[in-house]
Amino acid sequence: MSSEAIAAPGGLSFDLSLDQQAVREMVRDFAEAEIRPIAAKIDVTHEFPHQNVKKMAELGLLGMFVPEAYGGAGMDYVSYVIAIEELSRVCASHGVIASVNNSLVCYPLMAYANEKQKQKYLVPLARGEKLGAYCLTESNAGSNAANQQTTAVLKGDAWVLNGAKIFITNAGPSDVLITYAATDRALGPKGISAFIVDADTPGVRKGKLEQKLGIHASDTREIYYENARVPRENLFGELNKGYAVALATLGGGRIGIAAQALGIAQASVEAAVKYANERTQFDRKIGEFDAIRAMLADSAIELETSRLLVYQSAWLRDQGRAHIKEASLAKWHASEAATKCANWAIQVHGGYGYLSEFSVERYWRDARITEIYEGTTEVQKMVVAAQVLKERAIAGD
Ligand SMILES: Cc1cc2nc3c(=O)[nH]c(=O)nc-3n(C[C@H](O)[C@H](O)[C@H](O)COP(=O)(O)OP(=O)(O)OC[C@H]3O[C@@H](n4cnc5c(N)ncnc54)[C@H](O)[C@@H]3O)c2cc1C
Structure with a gap:
């Protein structure tokens, strides 16, 4: 066992803190009240949700892990991924708008900009007065x-x-x-x-x-x-030295995109379960058929393993511990899980899955990008392989 593992505070726990639970509740309430009513519409109109971005700024969702002294919400990274997950559960566009401003804009300024640059740019970006x-x-x-x-x-x-x-x-x-x-x-x-x-x-x-x-x-x-x-x-x-800034930024950004994928997977599973409990064929709820149950079970393992990987990588980041491999594992796995879960959700819905009315076709279209941006799946595999080989070299194998 490494000394790092021995030093872990409090042993193994899968419970979120009260603050993290409060973030989930707050973002879920916001997403249900303000995003749900427009999500399907803006998918059709391709309209940027200016009003909701303003509201996200007021809730502190655009500079979540930036210290309060620099205009941010001063929260931990786990809270940040929970927020992106909850936004994306309702609308993945809102998820990526917030994720880019947090991970790809505020983070590099927080980590690399000088004091004058932080005051001029990070503060208004973290407050959401400006968008990056x-x-x-x-x-x-x-x-x-x-x-x-x-x-x-x-x-x-x-x-x-x-x-x-x-x-x-x-x-x-x-x-x-x-x-x-x-x-x-x-x-x-x-x-x-x-x-x-x-x-x-x-x-x-x-x-x-x-x-x-x-x-x-x-x-x-x-x-x-x-x-x-x-x-x-x-x-x-x-x-x-800018390339190192770009790579370090993507190292954290990947966890944000993994959280976006997790939210889409969650939405897909919820939709599939609801429909399986409602729809009747051959005088039985379709949720009683083995083929449907297999899709729901497959979805459940994809969803739960994604959540473990996403939260683990965010937690490691909060502890200031190495997480390059874990972030790539989370992004690779959760993005593929989101596509699979959305695809199964369409299948469970039959013909209605193919229509816009039930949103699952939107989830599938939205899920697909998470396998591509901030490093494709192939790139994540390259990162994981390099890290695994390095670990083995250190272990002397
Ligand atoms: C909707 C959207 C939003 C985006 N937002 C941003 C943004 O805000 N900022 C930004 O800078 N970029 C952004 N991107 C860009 C995104 O990060 C890139 O598209 C992505 O990194 C892949 O690069 P590429 O499209 O050039 O594909 P390519 O690099 O040309 O890859 C094509 C294929 O080859 C594979 N491939 C490439 N190299 C290797 C290799 N060595 N081994 C194995 N396979 C390989 C890839 O995995 C992929 O399957 C966005 C892209 C999209 C579509």
Whole structure:
């Protein structure tokens, strides 16, 4: 047993604290009251839920683990994943809007920005007075995000940015763009830096709203930088160390997406169980048929194992302990579980599963993205394999 394990406080417990339970109750009440009534509609209209984003800000859901001194709610990471799970249980678009602002925007500023940058940007972002986006992916820098073609060249008192980012969540409504760019292309991943870019900077342009399979109410666009002059002091973290910022950010972000997937899986299982108890065929509730029961049992194991992995990785993060492998396991497993559970929910509903009325087809469309963004399943497997091999090397096998 490692010394880390011996030092664990209080032994093994699967109980949430009273504060964590209160977060679940508060977010569930909010989601049922404010999101449920519009979730199906905004899936059809692709409308960004501005009013609800404001309400999420008031509830502290956009800067959950940011210290109160910087405008955040000062909660732990477990509370954060519970909130994303509960939002996504009702509408996965709301889940990702919050997850991006928390994990991909507030986190890197919290961890790497200087005091002046924190006061100017982190405080309003954590309060939800501003909304942020995370701009890493490019047409030739997806899974291999190190292949950044966007450049930043220092000219006088400004970094001049040129390039294009694709698939950017929250792009349309965003005020702040956390942007990665090559400051020394010859150095590859060791020549990338991170910048805080005001979205209204001259030379920054947002593309058209992308049409997607799911998460329709999240706003996805390209972002173009055309001789955009970003103040010199808006580079954050160290010069040429931005790729480490991007990777560390995704390390936590993955847990947020795993929580989004968990919420979708939960919603799918609830819908399938409800329908199995209501629908009658051959004079019996369909929940009495072995084939339906098998789908519900398969869903249950996918859901419960996902929850264990997601909460475990969040808990490890709260303890300041290593969680690279656990975050990738959670993201890989929960995302596939969400797709499977939504698919079974459609099957349990028969023909109605294929219609929009019962929402399960939305859950399936929304689930699918969780297997792709913030690192595809294939990338998660690469991370897990590398960690497992490292562990074995340390163990001397
Ligand atoms: C709706 C949506 C929202 C997004 N939001 C954001 C955002 O806010 N900010 C941002 O920066 N990005 C965002 N992304 C981008 C997302 O993170 C990337 O799409 C994802 O990382 C995959 O990159 P790619 O699309 O270029 O696929 P590719 O990297 O081209 O991958 C294509 C296929 O090849 C596989 N593959 C690639 N390399 C390997 C390998 N070495 N071994 C095995 N298989 C491999 C992949 O797993 C995948 O199956 C978003 C994407 C979408 C669709």
